[in-house]
Amino acid sequence: MKGTVGELGEFGLIRELTSRITSAPAVRLGPGDDAAVVAAPDRRVVATTDVLLEGRHFRRDWSTAYDVGRKAAAQNLADIAAMGAVPTAVLLGLVVPAGLAATWPVELMDGIRDECQVAGAGVAGGDVVRGDTITVSITALGDLRGREPVTRSGARPGDIVAVAGWLGWSAAGHAVLSRGFRSPRAFVEAHRRPEPPYAAGPLAAHLGATAMTDVSDGLIADLGHIAEAGKVRINIRSAALDVPAQMSDIGSAVGVDPLHWVLTGGEDHAIVATFPAGTRLPARWRVIGEVQTVSTLPRVTVDDAPWDKAPGWDHFTAAG
Amino acid sequence: MKGTVGELGEFGLIRELTSRITSAPAVRLGPGDDAAVVAAPDRRVVATTDVLLEGRHFRRDWSTAYDVGRKAAAQNLADIAAMGAVPTAVLLGLVVPAGLAATWPVELMDGIRDECQVAGAGVAGGDVVRGDTITVSITALGDLRGREPVTRSGARPGDIVAVAGWLGWSAAGHAVLSRGFRSPRAFVEAHRRPEPPYAAGPLAAHLGATAMTDVSDGLIADLGHIAEAGKVRINIRSAALDVPAQMSDIGSAVGVDPLHWVLTGGEDHAIVATFPAGTRLPARWRVIGEVQTVSTLPRVTVDDAPWDKAPGWDHFTAAG
Numbered sequence A, B: 001m002k003g004t005v006g007e008l009g010e011f012g013l014i015r016e017l018t019s020r021i022t023s024a025p026a027v028r029l030g031p032g033d034d035a036a037v038v039a040a041p042d043r044r045v046v047a048t049t050d051v052l053l054e055g056r057h058f059r060r061d062w063s064t065a066y067d068v069g070r071k072a073a074a075q076n077l078a079d080i081a082a083m084g085a086v087p088t089a090v091l092l093g094l095v096v097p098a099g100l101a102a103t104w105p106v107e108l109m110d111g112i113r114d115e116c117q118v119a120g121a122g123v124a125g126g127d128v129v130r131g132d133t134i135t136v137s138i139t140a141l142g143d144l145r146g147r148e149p150v151t152r153s154g155a156r157p158g159d160i161v162a163v164a165g166w167l168g169w170s171a172a173g174h175a176v177l178s179r180g181f182r183s184p185r186a187f188v189e190a191h192r193r194p195e196p197p198y199a200a201g202p203l204a205a206h207l208g209a210t211a212m213t214d215v216s217d218g219l220i221a222d223l224g225h226i227a228e229a230g231k232v233r234i235n236i237r238s239a240a241l242d243v244p245a246q247m248s249d250i251g252s253a254v255g256v257d258p259l260h261w262v263l264t265g266g267e268d269h270a271i272v273a274t275f276p277a278g279t280r281l282p283a284r285w286r287v288i289g290e291v292q293t294v295s296t297l298p299r300v301t302v303d304d305a306p307w308d309k310a311p312g313w314d315h316f317t318a319a320g
Helices: A005-019 A065-081 A103-119 A169-178 A185-192 A200-206 A219-230 A245-254 A258-264 B010-019 B065-081 B103-119 B169-178 B185-192 B200-206 B219-230 B245-254 B258-264
Strands: A027-029 A036-039 A044-053 A086-096 A122-130 A135-143 A160-164 A211-215 A232-236 A270-275 A285-294 A299-302 B027-029 B036-039 B044-053 B086-096 B122-130 B135-143 B160-164 B211-215 B232-236 B270-275 B285-294 B299-302
Touching: A005 A103, A005 A122, A027 A122, A036 A086, A036 A122, A044 A065, A044 B086, A044 B135, A065 A086, A065 A103, A065 A135, A065 A185, A065 A200, A065 A211, A086 A103, A086 B044, A086 B135, A103 A122, A135 B044, A135 B086, A135 B135, A169 A185, A169 A245, A169 A258, A185 A245, A200 A211, A200 A270, A211 A219, A219 A232, A219 A258, A219 A270, A219 A299, A245 A258, A270 A285, B010 B103, B010 B122, B027 B122, B036 B086, B036 B122, B044 B065, B065 B086, B065 B103, B065 B135, B065 B185, B065 B200, B065 B211, B086 B103, B103 B122, B169 B185, B169 B245, B169 B258, B185 B245, B200 B211, B200 B270, B211 B219, B219 B232, B219 B258, B219 B270, B219 B299, B245 B258, B270 B285
Parallel strands: A044 B122, A086 A122, A122 B044, A232 A299, B086 B122, B232 B299
Antiparallel strands: A027 A036, A036 B044, A044 A135, A044 B036, A086 A135, A160 A270, A160 A285, A211 A270, A232 A285, B027 B036, B044 B135, B086 B135, B160 B270, B160 B285, B211 B270, B232 B285
């Protein structure tokens, strides 16, 4: 495909984008009408939305359009899974400059479609408008399959804290990229294209998880939300966290304690949950701490000590 | 409230926004968790998304934040109604500059909430990020109440074409505003805050509408979508269209045939539908034409003559 999105025009671009979409079981009526129709067998639908901006959430020199699509879809689909629901569909709101190569949104759509496929969902619809800053706004929908949603508020003293998925890999990859390197590839790839453990969310709900969230701001920040919502204190045992040797090597090279990435790095979209003590967890869940006490000062400690560094990332106040 | 959104911070702003939201019957779990939970009693959910950009879809010197919120919600909720569904909830993806007064997004949220209330829906969740251009991305959800969705594709020869709601008012208001005037107020208000006939959509579905859409691009353009999808020719009788005297006055003042606004003006979010001949329509529906023949060259005529001017608005190729 040649030319810019401006040359292709609104309807031309929409035609190109919708032609990339494949059918999905839950999408009863896809793009092309006033609205889509998505199956919601549970009689409830789980819904979440996230906005990604070029320059803030992704860089075109670091990530391909395809990777941005994968990542944008992944972070929304992970939110669905973190409620204990099974993703069904996404909708895309896209802002693109008229001068952008038409291949960019098309490859973005390929990435969204493929990530949806990994999660078992489909692309149901969207909107495309012209603007100065590339903006990718995704809404994901999901089905609870008869289970109650697992919120952030149910953690109780004595519960174990467990995590499924990766921690700190995206942050380590970001550190590599921001210093102008392109390897180690595994970490760069983890930054470009996170791999949330979608199936772990509904499974955790099935196993009786008392609270759950995805790790998008950083483990301490996101467990902080669970501590806050449940009015409890949570302790993480750092020895239980997996710090791969290669991550330690990157840490040494750039002068950062790799444990910091594991504790505060967002964007891997791991899923962290609390479970009643004694819950038998499948191998992909790693027990990393425990809920200690009800507390009027809810907080997260690491090896029973307060964490005095930033717990995660605030997009508004951060300099970057 | 004083200060900018940057001073308030991401979590401070989210707190302010969520504090404005009122409960709604369909919103089972509102903002504050990884995702919302919305009732979908029909076992299917209707979903649509639209993106509005400052400078392109609204101007802060023409519209208050409250009006932008009303309008952004209205255009999505109208899409739900135009499928024959009852709106249940919206999600908001918001991009705001750090230097923006914090009152702006707060009043925007008030407008979204109030428009949702008019339509019977609630605000279920959202995302807020910092960026250069104010961007309002809304996803609306709705319930079909056991009826099949009314798509754009079911129009058959002999069907009557009828419209509920306003046509051309927003375009006339836009013409007034773009010439620096603030009155007549009714038209300016119609541009700032459209009033889609939400209840007309589900009622039309109940009455057996064969095809339906909301008028967002302009009557000819949107009926063109119905003609295209149904492979039919549609004729509009201009004498059946309502051109208020005051709209004619504005037309004379600015040198525009007011019928042009009625035929091609978008953003009023009227609902246009086709019905089997003989369908008894309630007073709020106005019969404006008929579906003529199956056609390999589907198109819309006005008084049996081709419309040789622009049928509506293309955001990508238009100069404005």
